[in-house]
Amino acid sequence: MSEEFLPFSRPTISRAAIDDVVACLESGWITTGPRVAQFTEALQTYLGAPYVLPLANATAGLHLTLLALNLQPGDEVITTPMTFAATLNTIILAGAKPVLVDIDPTTYNMDLNLLEEAITEKTRVIMPVHFAGLPVDLDQLYEIADRHRLRVIEDAAHAIGAEYKGKRIGSMGDIQVFSFHPNKNMTTGEGGCVVTRDAGLAKQVGLLRFHGIDREAWNRYGKSGKQDYEVVLPGFKYNMMDIQGAIGLHQLRELDSFNARRAELANRYQEALADWPQWTLPEQPDYDHKHVWHIYTPLLNPDVAHMDREEFMTAMKEKNIGTGLHYRAAHLYPYYRENFGFKLGDFPHAESVSDRIVSLPLFPLMTDAEHDRVLDVMYSIFK
Numbered sequence: 001m002s003e004e005f006l007p008f009s010r011p012t013i014s015r016a017a018i019d020d021v022v023a024c025l026e027s028g029w030i031t032t033g034p035r036v037a038q039f040t041e042a043l044q045t046y047l048g049a050p051y052v053l054p055l056a057n058a059t060a061g062l063h064l065t066l067l068a069l070n071l072q073p074g075d076e077v078i079t080t081p082m083t084f085a086a087t088l089n090t091i092i093l094a095g096a097k098p099v100l101v102d103i104d105p106t107t108y109n110m111d112l113n114l115l116e117e118a119i120t121e122k123t124r125v126i127m128p129v130h131f132a133g134l135p136v137d138l139d140q141l142y143e144i145a146d147r148h149r150l151r152v153i154e155d156a157a158h159a160i161g162a163e164y165k166g167k168r169i170g171s172m173g174d175i176q177v178f179s180f181h182p183n184k185n186m187t188t189g190e191g192g193c194v195v196t197r198d199a200g201l202a203k204q205v206g207l208l209r210f211h212g213i214d215r216e217a218w219n220r221y222g223k224s225g226k227q228d229y230e231v232v233l234p235g236f237k238y239n240m241m242d243i244q245g246a247i248g249l250h251q252l253r254e255l256d257s258f259n260a261r262r263a264e265l266a267n268r269y270q271e272a273l274a275d276w277p278q279w280t281l282p283e284q285p286d287y288d289h290k291h292v293w294h295i296y297t298p299l300l301n302p303d304v305a306h307m308d309r310e311e312f313m314t315a316m317k318e319k320n321i322g323t324g325l326h327y328r329a330a331h332l333y334p335y336y337r338e339n340f341g342f343k344l345g346d347f348p349h350a351e352s353v354s355d356r357i358v359s360l361p362l363f364p365l366m367t368d369a370e371h372d373r374v375l376d377v378m379y380s381i382f383k
């Protein structure tokens with residue numbers, strides 16, 4: 001019996017979004033313009049944030065915020081080993097040194113109880129990740145950051161729509177960076193944004209985003225705009241296009257319903273797998289929060305399952321079910337080992353999770369029948 005391949009993630013693109021992309025293409029204005037301006041306002045309203053800067057992707061957002069903070073060689077940025085390469089790479093590209101703090105093995109978020117030990121006189125920024133859309137304990141994080149006078153960049157790539165103590169991620173704190181990659185909770189194709197309440201930082205990121213030019217293309221060439229501008233620094237080309245903005249406007253309207261379906265499916269896994277000895281399930285902390293389940297990532301217990309994670313992923317693929325790996329512990333990749341002296345044993349919780357974690361299929365369009373199929377196939381694989 002051959003059933004259709006079920007991917008571990010798939011974006012939901014409405015007919016209205018497709019129609020608006022076509023309208024954008026036909027309008028004669030494809031790059032940064034009125035649709036990105038509208039998307040910016042919609043994000044400001046949704047997030048309750050004064051400064052939102054849409055960008056080509058979230059990696060650009062991490063890069064530009066770190067550059068805007070003017071890090072000097074030798075400065076240290078603290079982050080987690082349980083993240084995507086972009087988090088560490090941008091720290092290095094901004095000229096700083098990544099310093100890692102091990103994770104809590106039950107939530108996979110940075111263990112904030114270990115954070116203070118990692119702070120030195122060189123530390124400038126703390127860059128936690130809201131793993132899978134589960135907010136880190138922001139009260140504890142900012143208490144430590146404020147006491148040591150450190151900036152915070154929340155890598156919120158997984159966390160749009162998530163809440164901490166009744167407030168949306170992005171509505172408070174220092175700086176947040178969201179991703180709109182196709183696998184994330186909402187998409188613009190590629191895309192991302194920086195969010196802050198710091199006017200100076202927003203201005204600097206705005207300049208770095210577009211050639212160091214202090215006005216965007218629409219203002220310069222639009223009906224009302226003047227054509228002259230100043231270049232005040234050597235900037236990048238990290239602006240978001242209107243084609244992306246068109247998709248984003250529609251995605252943002254649907255985001256809460258996407259996240260509600262994600263939570264439903266994740267809870268369905270949590271209930272169905274609760275009695276399976278082959279799995280150790282992700283846990284949630286006691287503080288009040290809303291988890292947006294960007295991914296559903298249990299840990300495989302290889303001794304009980306009689307197979308390792310790679311064998312499990314291969315067996316699922318043979319049954320036409322996709323799985324993902326988010327993430328292998330970053331400190332064990334060759335570049336970081338060789339340049340920053342990380343080694344096996346440095347972060348035991350991250351390493352144990354890294355060996356056993358797997359992302360099961362989870363996306364808003366996934367049906368209950370498809371969910372049941374995943375469970376049935378896993379049952380047959382373990383039997």
Ligand SMILES: *Cc1c(COP(=O)(O)O)cnc(C)c1O
Binds near residue numbers: 084
């Ligand atoms: C996806 C992701 C990024 C990068 O996002 P892009 O929009 O693809 O650049 C950064 N950090 C984490 C934790 C991510 O999952």
